[in-house]
Amino acid sequence: MKNYLTILVAFLLAVPVLAQDNMTVPLIEVEGFSERKIAPDEASFLINLEEKAMKVTDAVQVLNKKTELLTNALKKAKIKDYKLIADNYSVDVNRIYRGGTQRDSGYVARQSLRVVTNSKNEDLQKIVESIQGAGDMSFNLHFLISEATQKSLENELLAEALKNAESRALLIAQTLNIKSIRVHRVSLEAQPIARPYAKMEMMRASADAADAPPLFNPDDQSIEKRVYVKYTY
Numbered sequence: 001m002k003n004y005l006t007i008l009v010a011f012l013l014a015v016p017v018l019a020q021d022n023m024t025v026p027l028i029e030v031e032g033f034s035e036r037k038i039a040p041d042e043a044s045f046l047i048n049l050e051e052k053a054m055k056v057t058d059a060v061q062v063l064n065k066k067t068e069l070l071t072n073a074l075k076k077a078k079i080k081d082y083k084l085i086a087d088n089y090s091v092d093v094n095r096i097y098r099g100g101t102q103r104d105s106g107y108v109a110r111q112s113l114r115v116v117t118n119s120k121n122e123d124l125q126k127i128v129e130s131i132q133g134a135g136d137m138s139f140n141l142h143f144l145i146s147e148a149t150q151k152s153l154e155n156e157l158l159a160e161a162l163k164n165a166e167s168r169a170l171l172i173a174q175t176l177n178i179k180s181i182r183v184h185r186v187s188l189e190a191q192p193i194a195r196p197y198a199k200m201e202m203m204r205a206s207a208d209a210a211d212a213p214p215l216f217n218p219d220d221q222s223i224e225k226r227v228y229v230k231y232t233y
Contacts, residue, residue, distance in 0.1 A: 025184065025232050026232055026233055027184060027230050027231065027232055028169050028172050028173065028178075028181060028230070028231040028232075028233065029228070029229075029230050029231075030165045030168040030169045030172070030228075030229055030231070031165065031168075031226060031227070031228055032161040032162055032163070032164040032165025032166070032168070032226065032227040032228075032229060033161055033164055033224070033225070033226055034157045034158075034160035034161040034164060034224070034225045035157075035222050035223065035224045035225075036153055036156075036157065036222065036223045037220045037221070037222045038145065038149070038220060038221065038222075038223070039119070039218070039220050039221075040119050040143040040144050040145050040218050040220075040221050041118060041119050041120075041145060041146050041149055042116065042117075042118065042119055042143070042144045042145065042146040043116070043117050043118065043119045043121065043124060043141065043142070043143055043144075043216075044114055044115070044116050044141070044142045044143075044144060045114065045115040045116075045127060045128075045131065045139050045140070045141050046112065046113075046114055046139060046140045046141075046142065047070070047112070047113040047114070047115075047131065047137055047138070047139045048110070048111075048112055048113075048138075049063055049066050049067070049110065049111045049112070049113065049137070050108060050109070050110050050111075051063045051066070051108070051109050052094055052105075052106060052107070052108045052109075053106055053107060053109075054105075054106035054107070055106070055107070056091055056107045056109075059091065059106070059107050059108065059109035060091065060109050062109075063109045063110075063111050066134070066135055066137070067086060067111065067113060069134040069135050070084070070113065070130070070131065070134040070135075070137070071084060072134075073130040073131070073133050073134040074115070074127070074130045076130075077123070077126045077127075077129065077130045079117075079121075079123040079126050079127055079130070080121070080123055081117055081118060081121060082115055082116065082117040082121070082123075082127065083114075083115070083116045083117070084113065084114070084115055085113070085114040085115075085116060086111060086112070086113055086114075087112050087114070088110065088111065088112040089109075089110070089111050089112075090109070090110050090111075091107055091108070091109045091110075092107065092108055092110075093106075093107060093108075094106045094107055094108040115127055115131070119143050119216075119218065124216055128141075143216075143218035143221075144221075145221055145223060150223060153223055154225075157223060157224075157225035158188075158225055158227070160225070161225045161226060161227045162186075162227055162229070165227055165228075165229040166229070169181055169229065169231045173231075173233065178233045179233075180233060181231040181232065181233045182231060182232060182233075183229060183230075183231055184230040184231055184232040185229070185230040186227060186228070186229050186230075187227070187228045187229075188226075188227055188228075189226045189227070189228065
């Protein structure tokens with residue numbers, strides 16, 4: 001508790017110092033921005049499973065059976081380079097509201113499954129067919145920029161954003177006839193990466209539609225980086 005009070009006091013003392021610093025030090029404040037537009041390199045099939053039963057064991061067994069069916073279907077199709085990820089598992093009481101009253105009616109088990117692979121994988125259609133053949137499942141398909149790709153571009157984007165901030169500050173200084181400037185403070189924004197994605201929602205296909213393969217044509221996506229730099233003169 002004592003440590004928390006010490007940190008709080010230090011923060012309260014620092015706030016007026018920072019405010020005074022901004023008032024007394026001449027500053028040029030600019031935002032630096034960088035962006036890359038690249039094709040998504042990851043395809044993620046999201047499947048949400050749900051099963052209701054009067055007993056927990058019954059709901060869990062059916063859920064596990066559906067997961068097993070999908071696992072076997074993917075293996076049977078001999079799909080290359082994919083990961084099947086199971087998460088968000090939960091079992092809750094199934095509450096029903098009728099006529100303004102609430103009553104419990106067994107349990108509901110939920111599980112999220114993700115089939116993740118390369119966006120250029122030639123077996124994307126096989127994955128679709130495997131999901132459709134594994135049972136009464138619906139899924140969403142998202143095309144994304146993988147975490148590895150994002151990390152590989154992070155330093156380049158940061159350097160470009162800082163250069164962009166510098167060029168803006170120099171333009172301001174030259175326009176206002178300020179002879180020299182130097183960096184006073186730099187802050188990075190925890191900027192969420194914009195991820196517009198091509199999304200395909202599919203239910204279990206009918207016999208007539210089964211012969212028509214879905215189109216996979218995701219648009220380019222952008223990765224952005226923003227910095228805020230204060231220059232003094």
